[in-house]
Amino acid sequence: MMSAPMTTVQSSADSRQFPKFDLYRLLHTVFQPTFGCKICILIDLPDLSEAKGLAFLNNPARAIQQRARQYFYEGLKNGVMDELALKGGEMYAYVQTGGSNLDLPDECVDMEGKRLSLEKDIYPNYDIILAITTFSATAPLTAFAKQYGFRGATLHGVNEIILNSGLAVDYDEVSRDAEKLRLAMTKADSVEIDFGLENGEVLTAKLELSGQEAQKSHGLCRGTTPDVANLPAGEVYFVPTSAEGFFPMKYEDGTLGKLTVTEGRIIKSELIEGNQATIDTHNARLLDDPMTGVLGELGFGTQVLPVSGSDIQDEKVLGTCHLATGRDDHLGGHITPAQFKRHQNATHDDILFAPHKTPNFDIKQVRMTRGTQKEILIEHFQPAKYLLDALAAK
Known part of the structure; x- marks a missing residue:
C-alpha cells in the first residue's frame, strides 16, 4: 500500500472538541x-x-x-x-x-x-x-x-x-472560511491534479474552468430567496467547462480503474487492479449513455472535520477534493435529467479523493492557474501554504 501521510488537518480533526x-x-x-x-x-x-x-x-x-x-x-x-x-x-x-x-x-x-x-x-x-x-x-x-x-x-x-461534528459546528464560521477559500480560487482558468499510483505511475487530469466565479456550499440559507443548503457544508466548487487527461477511480467493490477524459467526458475505463467485470460494466454504461461520463463538478473541502464514513461530510474535509459526474443543473450547470438516455442514469455522483477512501493512490499535487498566477492548492492530501494563508487572513 502507498504510504500517503496522514494529513495534519485530519490529525487535528481527530482531537478537536466539537460542541454537542x-x-x-x-x-x-x-x-x-x-x-x-x-x-x-x-x-x-x-x-x-x-x-x-x-x-x-x-x-x-x-x-x-x-x-x-x-x-x-x-x-x-x-x-x-x-x-x-x-x-x-x-x-x-x-x-x-x-x-x-x-x-x-x-x-x-x-x-x-x-x-x-x-x-x-x-x-x-x-x-x-x-x-x-x-x-x-x-x-x-x-x-x-x-x-x-x-x-x-x-x-x-x-x-x-x-x-456530533459536521452538524454541530458554527455555520457562521464555516461560511466565513468557505468565502476566504472561494476568493482564493475564484476566476481560475484551470486546475491540474496529479495522482500518484502505487506502481509509480502519475496520472494527470486538467479541468478547464474558463475564469468562472467559484461557488461555495457554506450552510447558510437565510432570507426569503428560495434555496437549499447541503449539510454538512463547507466546500468551494466549480462546474468544469471541459477536461482532458486521466484519473484513477476506486469502485465500490475495491476495483481500481484508470479513466480517460476527453472534452470534459469520461470515455473509457481501464483496469489497474481488481475485477475486470466491474470495468466492463462501467464501459458499457458509458457507451450506452455517454452523458453518464460528463464531469459536472470540481469541489474542494474547506472544513477541519473527522472522517465520518459518509461522503456528505468527508468531501467537506480540508485537503480533499472531488469530481462529480452527471447532472449539474443544481450547481448552475446545463446538464439536466432530460439529456440522459435513461432516467435512472440522471444522477449526480461524487468521486471523492481522500486518504481513507482512496489509500491506494495519492493526490501528489493540485495546481491552479489564474491568468499569470500559478498556485499549489493541495499536496499529499494536505492544504498547501496558499490555502492556509488564505484561511489565516483577517
Whole structure:
C-alpha cells in the first residue's frame, strides 16, 4: 500500500472538541427563521408501508430515518419549534429513488400512511423542508424550492459522527472560511491534479474552468430567496467547462480503474487492479449513455472535520477534493435529467479523493492557474501554504 501521510488537518480533526449537536442552534444559524415559518421533514423509504405506525423505527436497516425521527422530529416537538416560533413539524416519506440526486417521486405518505402529493400538499405549504434521506435529494429539491418558493436543507447519510461534528459546528464560521477559500480560487482558468499510483505511475487530469466565479456550499440559507443548503457544508466548487487527461477511480467493490477524459467526458475505463467485470460494466454504461461520463463538478473541502464514513461530510474535509459526474443543473450547470438516455442514469455522483477512501493512490499535487498566477492548492492530501494563508487572513 502507498504510504500517503496522514494529513495534519485530519490529525487535528481527530482531537478537536466539537460542541454537542443542538437542533435549535443549527436551524437558527442556517435559516434564521421568522415568526410562524412552517417546517417539515422528509425521509425516504424502500416501501411506504413502513411509515404507517412508524414501522421503520423497528427496522435496523433504517438508521438514517430513525435519526431523522429522534434528533429532528422529536427535537422540534420537544421545544425547538416553540423556541424558534415555528409551525408544523410533520414528517413525510417518499419512495427511495435508488440513486444520488435522481428526480423525486410525487407520491408521499404521512406517518399514518395517508397518501399525499409532494407537489400539491407539501412543497407549496411549507417554508422550510428538511430532507433526511438515504439518497441525496439536493438537485431535485433545489429545483422544487425555486418553483414553489421554500427553503430547505438536504442531510442524506446522517450518522452519529456527522451529528456530533459536521452538524454541530458554527455555520457562521464555516461560511466565513468557505468565502476566504472561494476568493482564493475564484476566476481560475484551470486546475491540474496529479495522482500518484502505487506502481509509480502519475496520472494527470486538467479541468478547464474558463475564469468562472467559484461557488461555495457554506450552510447558510437565510432570507426569503428560495434555496437549499447541503449539510454538512463547507466546500468551494466549480462546474468544469471541459477536461482532458486521466484519473484513477476506486469502485465500490475495491476495483481500481484508470479513466480517460476527453472534452470534459469520461470515455473509457481501464483496469489497474481488481475485477475486470466491474470495468466492463462501467464501459458499457458509458457507451450506452455517454452523458453518464460528463464531469459536472470540481469541489474542494474547506472544513477541519473527522472522517465520518459518509461522503456528505468527508468531501467537506480540508485537503480533499472531488469530481462529480452527471447532472449539474443544481450547481448552475446545463446538464439536466432530460439529456440522459435513461432516467435512472440522471444522477449526480461524487468521486471523492481522500486518504481513507482512496489509500491506494495519492493526490501528489493540485495546481491552479489564474491568468499569470500559478498556485499549489493541495499536496499529499494536505492544504498547501496558499490555502492556509488564505484561511489565516483577517
